[in-house]
Amino acid sequence: MEESAVRGLESKDTNNRKCFSKISVEGYDTSVHEFPLKLALAKHFASCGKIVDIDVPRDFKKRILKSPLFIIFHAKEGESPVDKALELSGTDVGGWNVVVKSLPGQQMYRDPGGVDRFKGERTLIVKVYDTPSTLSKIDLQIGLCKHFSSCGEVTGVSVLVHGNLCCHESKARVDIMGKGCVDKALELSGRTADGWKIVVYFVVPPAGRKLKPTGSGSGHPTIGVERMKKAELKKKAKMKMMDKGKKKRKTTE
Known part of the structure; x- marks a missing residue:
């Protein structure tokens, strides 16, 4: 047996x-x-x-x-x-x-x-808009790799969401390494030569680093600050509207 x-x-x-x-x-x-x-x-x-x-x-x-x-x-x-x-x-x-x-x-x-080769590697999550409906995953990967190649060495591009039918929106993870690669990548948010709109909307923190809570529900400090600013502006606008309403009541009385 x-x-x-x-x-x-x-x-x-x-x-x-x-x-x-x-x-x-x-x-x-x-x-x-x-x-x-x-x-x-x-x-x-x-x-x-x-x-x-x-x-x-x-x-x-x-x-x-x-x-x-x-x-x-x-x-x-x-x-x-x-x-x-x-x-x-x-x-x-x-x-x-x-x-x-x-x-x-x-x-x-x-x-x-080869184990230590990727030390210092950073991960970006990006959103891509206005891509052709016929764009394949491999061409999306190649396009993103080319787009961020000036920021450092791109070591990986994984497509997370490909071609949302509503707005031709895709989401991808981009792994990159090199001095100042994250800052350079953030500066590249905009349109490529092909007419795509590429937005870096999340930067994964380095391993072992804890983020300070922002109170905004966002894990990324930059996003948290932006949301807090928007909330503050909204609050101020609401206060102005209330003040105008009070003044109108006083004049009618």
Whole structure:
């Protein structure tokens, strides 16, 4: 019975391995930032099949990327994502020609020392308005990555809400790192060249830092102050209206 159970596990493991296939990719500039490169490749190879992972090795001493990088696909029965990917070898990916090779096995290479790479990373929650109804998630990610690239290194963009039908509103999380990256990002709130309106409406505080209560119900100090200002202005306007009403009563009496 134990032997049959082991055989069953081996069979299952073999089937799982057959579901995944891997390619290597070369030809890119190793001085570019990792996440924009991943987005470009995810879009370029999207037609080949479901991408499970894109692993980009890094030279931590030189602070550049290594080549090649690796892409793993999940293949359904009868699909051949590697063959489709190989057909794209030599094609242009935003100014450079991709070189694709098939690789056996599925185990990804992980660089030692990568654990501390994201120290100092900050997270922004942004709202995006006035985007085309046909805009895909990957193009939204690419657009946001490009928009905030001048603020520091964008290390991740996750789409939280995509294309609200009422006002074409999307919401996304943007991870970024670099000196003064948050202040620079806040200054960029406005419209992009494509006509999008991008608003940074929440900045996640650094880990371990506690926010002082604002009494406004908002977790972010800036938002809390703005709401308090609005409430104060509303209160003053109401007081003026009441004073005018009292004066009118006195004159009629």
